Amino acid sequence: MRIVVKGAQGVGKTHVAAALSARSRGRLAVLDEWDGQSELPDDVVAITNAATISLPNDGTTQVIDVSIHGEPLGA
Structure with missing residues (x-):
């Protein structure tokens, strides 16, 4: 399985990727x-x-x- 999390800087891509990796119990590595x-x-x-x-x-x-869901975090 491959998942791509895309979006502008600051929208929370890393948080989404980390949550997906944790949900998979570490089976999915974050690139x-x-x-x-x-x-x-x-x-x-x-x-x-x-x-x-x-x-x-x-x-x-x-x-x-994730860029379609709103403004960058902290904006």
């Missing part, structure tokens, strides 16, 4: 600052603020866009 283009390993929660991301079209990766 911070993913460039949006590199191949993703299995069992990872990738964090990115890349404007565009490239993913395989095989249905194995879920994307969570």
Whole structure:
């Protein structure tokens, strides 16, 4: 399983990724600052603020866009 958490700086991507990793009891590792283009390993929660991301079209990766949920934290 691969999950990509994307959004602008300060919207809470790291908090979401850490919660997902904890919920998986550590089965999902957190990959911070993913460039949006590199191949993703299995069992990872990738964090990115890349404007565009490239993913395989095989249905194995879920994307969570936290930027659509409001302002950066503390704004």
